[in-house]
Amino acid sequence: MTRTILTLNGGSSSVKFGVYADADPLREIAAGEIEHGTADTALFDRIGAVTPDAIGHRIVHGGTELFAPVVIDAGVIDRLRRASAFAPLHGPAALAMIALAQARYPSVPQVACFDTGFHADMPDVARTLPIPAALRADGIRRYGFHGLSCESIVAQLGDALPDRLVIAHLGNGASVTAVRGGRSVDTSMGLTPSGGVVMGTRAGDIDPGLLLYLLRERRMDAAAIEAVIDRESGLLGLSAVSADLRVLHGTDTAAARLAIRIFCRSVAKQVAGMLVTLGGADLIVFTGGIGENDAQVRGLIRADLAWAGTVPQRVLPSRENRQIAWHAARLLA
Incomplete structure (x- = not known):
């Protein structure tokens, strides 16, 4: 039944x-x-x-x-x-x-x-x-996130799963994961989903001294700091317009253009780190709402990774x- x-x-x-x-x-x-x-x-x-x-x-x-x-x-x-x-x-x-x-x-x-x-x-x-x-x-400890998305990529690749795989799940939340033999061996997010690459409203990895500065000099409490790093930063904080890359692509301001460049550079830096973990890569997969649909962003990330030589890249849906x-x-x- x-x-x-x-x-x-x-x-x-x-x-x-x-x-x-x-x-x-x-x-x-x-x-x-x-x-x-x-x-x-x-x-x-x-x-x-x-x-x-x-x-x-x-x-x-x-x-x-x-x-x-x-x-x-x-x-x-x-x-x-x-x-x-x-x-x-x-x-x-x-x-x-x-x-x-x-x-x-x-x-x-x-x-x-x-x-x-x-x-x-x-x-x-x-x-x-x-x-x-x-x-x-x-x-x-580092827990890592977007695991169900990563599982879905591994499942879709099936018999074509390479030994060394990098998955860039790019959406309002974004992370990069190194996969060896179908198992996660490193990932950009840490204890919480706030770390790693720049995201829609999340700052990603920042100097922990900034948090101490906000506590001491700005007299912020935990709730106020949480609002800054999780809800007011990232693409929204950089552009002062939107957390949505679709909006930023159509916004002709220096701040919006810089926000896009910083996002793409942060992803490329995390991918580069996963190449260190894996000793290179056999395939990079872009997934998530941005990874699947934003060709301009993928192009900027690829340009930043041109030094790594030719690594095959695919776009797959996050299932x-x-x-x-x-x-x-x-x-x-």
């Missing part, structure tokens, strides 16, 4: 949904997306009269304990609440989405699928942060929802 699986994928700027038939192979029945700020009921209006047999959720951060897909129960909810400290842009929103789905489909099993799972076994040279041992013992459905189907089998 074919089961129907609903996937709910909340990102930093939108919520994507998918409806899948658990067939062999998995078959997509419907898909869509709504922007954050749209009424909650609009999501289920878009989904329509679906009675799922299971619901899969993308969870950005499972904290120190949750990496593998798991059926959601009260204990998992408690752990997800604690893990929200690691991903304040995403954690509370994911918990709210789970609560909405439970209210809408109270008897349907729900599964949490974690973006950190793909990176869980990174080697110690990649996952270990250069901080005192007492802090590392509390689970402060996170399909990975979520696959995990949910396997777990509930």
Whole structure:
């Protein structure tokens, strides 16, 4: 009997949904997306009269304990609440989405699928942060994100998967991951999804002394600093216009042009770092909303990497929802 699986994928700027038939192979029945700020009921209006047999959720951060897909129960909810400290842009929103789905489909099993799972076994040279041992013992490490997207790229490549692969997931949130033999060996994001490349509203990697400066000299508290690095920086902060590259391409100001150049340079620098990790690359894959659709950005990144010689490059869709459905189907089998 074919089961129907609903996937709910909340990102930093939108919520994507998918409806899948658990067939062999998995078959997509419907898909869509709504922007954050749209009424909650609009999501289920878009989904329509679906009675799922299971619901899969993308969870950005499972904290120190949750990496593998798991059926959601009260204990998992408690752990997800604690893990929200690691991903304040995403954690509370994911918990709210789970609560909405439970209210809408109270008897349907729900599964949490974690973006950190793909990176869980990174080697110690990649996952270990250069901080005192007492802090590392509390689970402060590089976790890595966009793991479901990376999984989907590995799955799409199939038998053509090279030994040394770099995945550039470029969207409102962006990261670069080094994959060897199908396994994550390094990635640009760290303890939280705030680090790494410049993003839509996130600063990415910045001098930690800046945070101390804001504390001491500007008398900012944690909430104010969080707003600066997560919501007011990146492309938005640089351009003073928008976090959306589509808007910036059409904005003829020096600040908008500089924002685009800084974004592309930050991605290229992270790709270059992954070439060090891998000892070169056999393939670079661009994915995510920007990576898939913005040829100008891809061209600027390629130009910055011209020194590395000819590395084959591909554009592939990020199929996170399909990975979520696959995990949910396997777990509930």
